[in-house]
Amino acid sequence: MRAGNPPRIRGFPQFCNPAASIESPALAHHTSYAAHIAGSQTDAALAIRGLVKAYVRGKPVLNGITLDIASNGITAIVGPSGTGKSTLIRCINRLVEPTSGEIIFEGRNLVTLKRSDLRAARRRIGMVFQEYNLVERLSVMENVLSGRLGYVSPFKAWLRRFPQSDINEAYALLESVGLTVYAHARADALSGGQRQRVGIARALMQRPKLLLADEPTSSLDPKTSVEIMTLMRDLSAQRSIPAIVNIHNVELARRFATRIVGLSGGAVVFDGAPGALSDPHLKQIYGGESWLDGRDN
Amino acid sequence: MAATTDSLLNRSAIRPANWPVRFAWLAFALYFAYALSHLELTPARFFAGLDYGYKFIAKLFPPDFHRWELLLKGLKESLEIAILASVLGLVISLPVSLLAARNLMPTWVTWPARLLMVLCRSFHPVIIAILFVKAVGFGALAGILALTVASLGFLGKLFTEAIEEISLKQVEAVRATGAPFMSVIAFGVLPQVFSRFIGFASYELDSNLRNSTMVGIVGAGGIGGTLFAAFQRFDYDFVCAIILTIIAMIIVGEVLTHAAKKVFRA
Numbered sequence: 243m244r245a246g247n248p249p250r251i252r253g254f255p256q257f258c259n260p261a262a263s264i265e266s267p268a269l270a271h272h273t274s275y276a277a278h279i280a281g282s283q284t285d286a287a288l289a290i291r292g293l294v295k296a297y298v299r300g301k302p303v304l305n306g307i308t309l310d311i312a313s314n315g316i317t318a319i320v321g322p323s324g325t326g327k328s329t330l331i332r333c334i335n336r337l338v339e340p341t342s343g344e345i346i347f348e349g350r351n352l353v354t355l356k357r358s359d360l361r362a363a364r365r366r367i368g369m370v371f372q373e374y375n376l377v378e379r380l381s382v383m384e385n386v387l388s389g390r391l392g393y394v395s396p397f398k399a400w401l402r403r404f405p406q407s408d409i410n411e412a413y414a415l416l417e418s419v420g421l422t423v424y425a426h427a428r429a430d431a432l433s434g435g436q437r438q439r440v441g442i443a444r445a446l447m448q449r450p451k452l453l454l455a456d457e458p459t460s461s462l463d464p465k466t467s468v469e470i471m472t473l474m475r476d477l478s479a480q481r482s483i484p485a486i487v488n489i490h491n492v493e494l495a496r497r498f499a500t501r502i503v504g505l506s507g508g509a510v511v512f513d514g515a516p517g518a519l520s521d522p523h524l525k526q527i528y529g530g531e532s533w534l535d536g537r538d539n
Numbered sequence: 540m541a542a543t544t545d546s547l548l549n550r551s552a553i554r555p556a557n558w559p560v561r562f563a564w565l566a567f568a569l570y571f572a573y574a575l576s577h578l579e580l581t582p583a584r585f586f587a588g589l590d591y592g593y594k595f596i597a598k599l600f601p602p603d604f605h606r607w608e609l610l611l612k613g614l615k616e617s618l619e620i621a622i623l624a625s626v627l628g629l630v631i632s633l634p635v636s637l638l639a640a641r642n643l644m645p646t647w648v649t650w651p652a653r654l655l656m657v658l659c660r661s662f663h664p665v666i667i668a669i670l671f672v673k674a675v676g677f678g679a680l681a682g683i684l685a686l687t688v689a690s691l692g693f694l695g696k697l698f699t700e701a702i703e704e705i706s707l708k709q710v711e712a713v714r715a716t717g718a719p720f721m722s723v724i725a726f727g728v729l730p731q732v733f734s735r736f737i738g739f740a741s742y743e744l745d746s747n748l749r750n751s752t753m754v755g756i757v758g759a760g761g762i763g764g765t766l767f768a769a770f771q772r773f774d775y776d777f778v779c780a781i782i783l784t785i786i787a788m789i790i791v792g793e794v795l796t797h798a799a800k801k802v803f804r805a
Contacts (some may be wrong), residue, residue, distance in 0.1 A: 335715055365717025375712035379730040388726045389697055392717030399722040441712075 262326070286310040286346075286485045287452055288334065289423030293343035295329050302341070303329050305508035311452070316475055316485045318516075320492055322384025322528050326508045327488040331456050336360060337365045348451065365392025368445030368483070370474070372457035374437040376444070378430040381420060385429050385440050386412040408447075415443040417474060435466035442474055446481065453478050453485040459494060467491070471498045492524065569750040596777070602783055603776035610784055613755065613762030618788070620761050621751040625744040627683070628690020632656075634660075635691065635723065636698030642707060656699070659692030668754040679760030686747050686754065693746075697739040698732070705731040737803045741796035748792045752785050 288311040296302040303326040311317055319327050332338035334345055336352060345352040368389070376385045390408045391399055398404070404412075416422050419439040429440060433461055438458060445453060447462060455474065459467035471487075475498050478485045489495045495502055496516045504512030504519070504527040512523045525531045562647075562666055604610070639652035668685035675681050705728060713727035755763025762781060769777045 285695065337711055337715060351659070359676075361717040361719060363717070364715060367717075368717075369712070371708065371712060372710060375708045377727060377730050378706075379733070380726065384726070388713055389716050389720040391713065391726060394722070396719050396721035396725065399718070400725045444712075444716070488698040520783045 247281060287313040288486075289344075290330075290334075291344040291346070293330070293333060294341045295326065295333055295338065296341045296475055303320035304333070304340075304507050305431060307505075307510060308399065308506075309503065309510065309513075312501075313484060314482050314484050316478070316487055316498055317503060318499035319486065319488045319503045319505055320490065320495050320527060321505035323490070324397075325505050327490075327505055328456050330505070331369075331454050331486060331488055333504045334452075334454060336365050337369075364376040366451045368448045368450035368453045370441045370445050370455040370458045372455070372458070372460050374434070374441045374461075376429040376437055376440055378428070381426050382416070382429055382432070382440050383412060386415060386443045386447050387534060389444040392448065412443070412447060413415070415446055418477065419443050420538065434462050435470060438462065438470050440467075442477065443471070446477060449481075450483055451523055453483050453499070455485060455487040457488050457490065458479045460490065467494060469495075474498075491521070495519075599779040600774040601776065602779035602795060603774070604780045605797055606777060607780075609765060610762070610781060613765040613781075614788060616679050616783055617748070617751040617755070617761035617763070620679055620686060620754070620759075621744065621747040623683050624686030624751070625688040625740065625747045628694055628743065629740050630745075631687070632691045632694040632698055635726075636695045636702060639695065639699040640702040642703050642705070643724075644726070652695075653699075656692050656695040656706075659688045660696065664689040665753060665757055666749045666757040667770055669757045672758045677758045677760075682751060682754040682759035682761055685759055686750055689750065690743050690747060694739060694743050698736060701732045701735045701739070734803065737800055741800055745789070746790055747797055749785075752788075 266276065288309075290307055290309040292309075293304055293307040294302050295304040305455060307330060307384065319330065321327050329338055333340045334347075334352065336355070340353050340396055341442075343353060348366065350359070350363065351497070352360070355363055375384060377388065381390070384402070387404050387408060390404060390412075394404055394408075413422065413425065416425055421436060421439055421443070429437060432440065438461075441458075453474070458474065459470050462470060471494055474485060474487070487495075487499065489499075496519065499516050502512065502516050502519050504523060506527045511526050512519065521534055522532075524534060567704050635655060639649050639656060641649050644652075663672050664685055667688050668681060671681035671684045675684065679707060703777050709731060710723060710727040716728065752763045753765070755761035755765065756767045758764065761787065766778065766781045766785075769775075
């Protein structure tokens, strides 16, 4: 158990090393938008290098993804179903094991981390899920506090003995997501939008350096979706946490993201500012064009 | 491609004929008929049996509660056997079922745990009780050990199945926070199965109450010994008293486990 220790940083961060970057074939032909807007690669909170994931050997879902995520702002990943958006996000915190490639976070390659090092890295990465993934039979408070499990010993976790500072922070977070009155309600008593708010509070409870969100609004109605995205944007901006958000609603992506990455066929086919995402790009990302006709805007 | 699959479809049926299932039903019906013919279950035999039954029931009543001290001693011992065995079985089966759950553990961990539970379940509690009477001697200890083993077998299996049915999404979310394994169990797994565990444990207590009245027959303590002795001596009125007492105990147990479930909101 290394609960309580900050993650150690070994060696020189690989993504700062220009020689290493040039050696990476994936980077040679890829102009990183993050590098462009951040001015320098050293600002990247996360660097993905030639990430490949094949669930079935020889049929990669992700085909050599290379991305730099700047240390602030929301990066929206858009793309058709089954193109590997979820896989990409899950590879970052290793809920899915990458087949090859590198993911550099806080100077360490997440892909090769083992057990306690992986846990130490995971607790610095918050995650929000499509179906909220709250522990239904636990109270809202317990769900929020579960964001601290990486820092609390298992013994204390069994006895529900969290430090008072964590409990105070959990209440403060519940207040900022507007759910203080539900603190002791069971999670399965909440509505979808409320559950996702708890999900966001749980992720932020980790005091993460990176926020991942896997289709956070897909199970919600349009109005609640906007509320949830607003909450995520505001809270992550307040804490200057960069966020990577899978989203299939292009309008939401345009409205809330500072950068949009278009994924198609397991490769990045668009990477740029929301304003730069045009119909030809969408055609390229999703294929076809009939669905683009008859829109209001 | 589409044309070939379409030509294979029988558009007049709701679902394709399942020949293995049909064959299984037919085989079962044939065996049932065979077993019935084999046992020579004739109406004459049935009515003769009814006659014996009538005479036996007449001897049972009125029940004789004169030896109530003997009765109470046996009852107390049975109750102790049931409760201790249930608690011990519960405590042991919790970790074993976690080890046996295939969605949490690798195969090389699950199969020894599963093997242990199968072994515990493969014999009737009475047979295990005979083994323990031989091993540790007559008395309640043998009964407690026998029922603990039986409880481990059943609770372990039920717990394992409950754990294997949990939502892994909730577990995944807890895992994603960087929680160590035991904390994932505490926050992601147990909350999902706790109320079912309470239900299973109360069911096992109920079943142990009944089994504890039986292990006495082979000398493993409890009211079963008293019952068996009364049968041997043709003290049918005392037998009736014992049976009524056991029924009362089971009913009280039922009420108590129901109350316990309510407390835990199971």
